[in-house]
Amino acid sequence: QQQVKQSPQSLIVQKGGISIINCAYENTAFDYFPWYQQFPGKGPALLIAIRPDVSEKKEGRFTISFNKSAKQFSLHIMDSQPGDSATYFCAARYAGNTGKLIFGQGTTLQVKP
């Protein structure tokens, strides 16, 4: 049972364009929703995160939009750059002390110069 569903699987965007990746979750026991960026051969690195009591969070060119009632959240990358080409994962964390993260399947982003 996939608790966090991510789309699209791959995305090609022109330099300067907007990249949008969507995620939907099923479990209301989640209390934190991070996005990770992963380059080939490297471990994922935290990019930006949001708590469910906030509808939007922006850090530089990266914005998370969160819709609690719809159980959906999305990552927007403004002014996409070739250096943003990577795999992006959304995740949801279970509330409590275990801190388990459940990941989406990932989106491979290619930004063309």
Added chain:
Amino acid sequence: SQTIHQWPATLVQPVGSPLSLECTVEGTSNPNLYWYRQAAGRGLQLLFYSVGIGQISSEVPQNLSASRPQDRQFILSSKKLLLSDSGFYLCAWSVPRQGFTYGYTFGSGTRLTVV
């Protein structure tokens, strides 16, 4: 500052051979520790997590086991590797505090190829 070490970086092992991957964390005490596996072109699957020494929770029944002999050491093992065990193994840590967990940092991973 907190750092996480994971080794080896790459490993090629024959089917049926044993496995031991090690992860250590520096700069924090009593962290939660996690093992994830990432198959080629796939997402990250949580395999095990630990909230303390000797405390291991398994998320997916399989050919692997985990142990936590020291507070900041987490080991992933197998007695006999299968071809399906190939993948990118990632260790991660977080810090529990007052009902929440903070941080969540991944190591650099081990690329395991079973041949």
